[in-house]
Amino acid sequence: MHPFAYVAPKTVEEAVAVLDKHGDKARPLAGGTDLLVQARAGRFNLDAVVDMKSIPELVAIKNDASGLEVGAAVPCYQLYENAKLSAEFPGIMDAASLIGGIQVQSRAGIGGNLCNATPSADSICPIIVHYGTAVIAGPKGRREVASEDFCTGPGRNVMEKGELLVSLKFPKPSATFGAAYERFIPRNEMDIAVAAVAASVELSEDKKTIKKARVALSAVGPTPILAKAAADALVGKSADDEAAISAAGVAAAAAASPISDMRGTVEQRKHLVEVLTKRMVKKAIERARN
Amino acid sequence: MGAPERVHVRTTINGQAQEFLIPPYISLLDTIREVAGLTGTKEGCLDGNCGACTVNVDGRIVDSCLVLGVEVNGKKVTTVEGLATKDGLHPLQQAFLEEAALQCGICTPGFLVAAKGLLDNEPHPSEGRIRHWLAGNLCRCTGYDKIVKAVQKAAAASK
Ligand SMILES: Cc1cc2nc3c(=O)[nH]c(=O)nc-3n(C[C@H](O)[C@H](O)[C@H](O)COP(=O)(O)OP(=O)(O)OC[C@H]3O[C@@H](n4cnc5c(N)ncnc54)[C@H](O)[C@@H]3O)c2cc1C
Ligand code: FES
Ligand code: FES
Numbered sequence: 001m002h003p004f005a006y007v008a009p010k011t012v013e014e015a016v017a018v019l020d021k022h023g024d025k026a027r028p029l030a031g032g033t034d035l036l037v038q039a040r041a042g043r044f045n046l047d048a049v050v051d052m053k054s055i056p057e058l059v060a061i062k063n064d065a066s067g068l069e070v071g072a073a074v075p076c077y078q079l080y081e082n083a084k085l086s087a088e089f090p091g092i093m094d095a096a097s098l099i100g101g102i103q104v105q106s107r108a109g110i111g112g113n114l115c116n117a118t119p120s121a122d123s124i125c126p127i128i129v130h131y132g133t134a135v136i137a138g139p140k141g142r143r144e145v146a147s148e149d150f151c152t153g154p155g156r157n158v159m160e161k162g163e164l165l166v167s168l169k170f171p172k173p174s175a176t177f178g179a180a181y182e183r184f185i186p187r188n189e190m191d192i193a194v195a196a197v198a199a200s201v202e203l204s205e206d207k208k209t210i211k212k213a214r215v216a217l218s219a220v221g222p223t224p225i226l227a228k229a230a231a232d233a234l235v236g237k238s239a240d241d242e243a244a245i246s247a248a249g250v251a252a253a254a255a256a257s258p259i260s261d262m263r264g265t266v267e268q269r270k271h272l273v274e275v276l277t278k279r280m281v282k283k284a285i286e287r288a289r290n
Numbered sequence: 291m292g293a294p295e296r297v298h299v300r301t302t303i304n305g306q307a308q309e310f311l312i313p314p315y316i317s318l319l320d321t322i323r324e325v326a327g328l329t330g331t332k333e334g335c336l337d338g339n340c341g342a343c344t345v346n347v348d349g350r351i352v353d354s355c356l357v358l359g360v361e362v363n364g365k366k367v368t369t370v371e372g373l374a375t376k377d378g379l380h381p382l383q384q385a386f387l388e389e390a391a392l393q394c395g396i397c398t399p400g401f402l403v404a405a406k407g408l409l410d411n412e413p414h415p416s417e418g419r420i421r422h423w424l425a426g427n428l429c430r431c432t433g434y435d436k437i438v439k440a441v442q443k444a445a446a447a448s449k
Contacts, residue, residue, distance in 0.1 A: 032361075
C-alpha cells in the first residue's frame with residue numbers, strides 16, 4: 001500500500017481537524033473493508049488514514065424510547081447479534097447479516113457502507129426505509145441529512161472537505177411497523193446485488209390498512225432510489241390488497257433506471273425490481289403483523 | 291510528505307506478548323508473516339474474498355489482509371499456530387487430517403481459524419450454519435464437503 005500515516009483521534013473534533021487539514025489526502029477508516037481494498041488498488045494517494053474506531057461516539061449504539069443511534073464505525077455483527085435491535089429494525093438486520101461473510105461482518109458497518117455510496121450497497125436502502133438520518137460533523141459544526149439525500153452519485157455523497165459521518169439515527173418504529181430487504185444474486189453468499197429492494201410499512205392499529213410506506217431500490221441507478229410512486233400505490237390501501245401491491249411493483253420498476261452490464265441487463269433488472277418489491281412489501285406487512 | 295514514522299505496537303499473539311515497530315500502512319497479514327515471522331497465515335486474494343488470511347482478533351474472525359497491523363495494538367490475536375498445544379493437534383486439525391479436508395493446503399489455516407471461531411461460541415452448529423459461517427473462505431481443491439464434514443466431526447468430538 002502507498003505509505004500513509006495512521007491517526008487515531010479520540011474525539012470527533014480532533015478527527016475533523018485532521019481531515020480538514022489533509023483534504024483529499026486523508027480518509028476515515030471504519031472497518032476498512034472498502035477503504036483498504038481501494039487503497040491497495042491505488043485508488044488514492046493518501047498521507048493519512050484516520051481511524052474512526054478510537055472515537056467513543058462512533059462505536060456506540062444507543063437505543064431508547066426516542067429511537068436508535070448507531071455510531072458510524074459500529075460493525076455489522078454488533079447489530080444482528082443484538083436481539084432487541086433485530087426485532088425492532090428488521091430491514092437493517094437483513095442487510096447487516098448479508099454484507100460479505102463473517103470475517104467482513106466483524107469489521108464492516110452500515111456507516112462505511114453508506115459513506116462508500118455504491119449503488120449496490122446493501123444497507124443504504126434499508127436505512128432509507130427505516131427513515132434513517134445521517135449525522136455529519138465538520139469544521140462548521142454538525143448537520144443532519146436524510147439518508148435518501150445522502151448519496152449523490154456512484155461513490156459520491158454530500159459530505160464536504162473535513163466532514164465525517166458521526167452516526168445514523170432512526171426513529172423508534174411503532175408496534176405496527178415492518179420492513180424487509182432482499183437482493184438478487186446468482187450465488188448464495190458473498191456477491192454483489194444485481195438488483196435489490198427494501199420496503200417498509202406502518203399499518204393501522206387494527207393492522208388492516210397501510211398508513212405509511214417506503215420502497216427503495218438498489219443497484220438500478222447511480223444512487224439508491226426512493227420510489228415514491230411505489231409507496232403512494234400502497235398508502236391508504238388494505239394490507240391484503242394484492243392489486244395495490246402489484247401496482248407498487250410496477251411503479252417501482254418504472255422508477256428504476258438500471259444499466260446493462262456483466263451482472264444483468266436493463267430488462268432483467270426492471271423485472272427483478274418488480275418481483276422483489278412485491279415480495280418485500282408482503283414480507284414487511286407480515287413482519288408488521290407479528 | 292516523507293515516509294510516515296514507524297509505530298510502536300503492543301499486542302498478544304497466540305498468548306505471547308509481542309512488541310513491534312512497524313510502518314503504519316502495512317496490513318495485519320504482513321505484520322504476522324513478515325514481522326512476527328508466523329507464516330502459517332496465508333495470502334490469497336488480498337481483497338477480502340478468499341479468507342486464507344483469516345485470524346482471530348479479540349474473539350472475532352477477520353481477514354488480516356483488510357486490517358492494519360497498527361489496529362491490533364492492545365488486542366489479542368490468534369493465528370493457526372495458536373491452535374495446537376503441547377499435547378497435540380487441535381480437534382479441528384485432527385479432523386481435517388482424518389477427513390482429508392485439504393489438498394494443496396493454502397486455504398487450510400484460514401478454514402481452521404474460521405471454524406474455531408464458530409465452535410468456540412457454538413459447539414454444535416448445524417451443517418447449514420457451518421456452510422454459512424465458512425462462506426468467506428474459498429477452497430479451489432476440495433469442493434468443501436470434506437471441510438464441512440471435518441468441522442462436523444470436530445464438533446461431534448467435543449462434549
Ligand atoms: C469480501 C467482501 C465482500 C463484501 N460484500 C459486500 C456486500 O455483500 N454488500 C455490500 O454492500 N458491501 C459489501 N462489501 C463492501 C464493504 O464491506 C461494505 O461497503 C462495508 O459496509 C464498508 O464498511 P467499512 O466499515 O468496512 O467501511 P470503510 O472501508 O472503513 O469505509 C468505506 C468508505 O467510507 C469512508 N468512511 C468510513 N467511515 C467514515 C466516516 N465515519 N465518515 C466519513 N467517511 C467514512 C472511508 O474513507 C471509505 O471511503 C464487501 C467487501 C468485501 C471485501
Ligand atoms: S488474502 Fe485476505 S481474504 Fe484473501
Ligand atoms: S486445499 Fe487447495 S485451496 Fe483448499
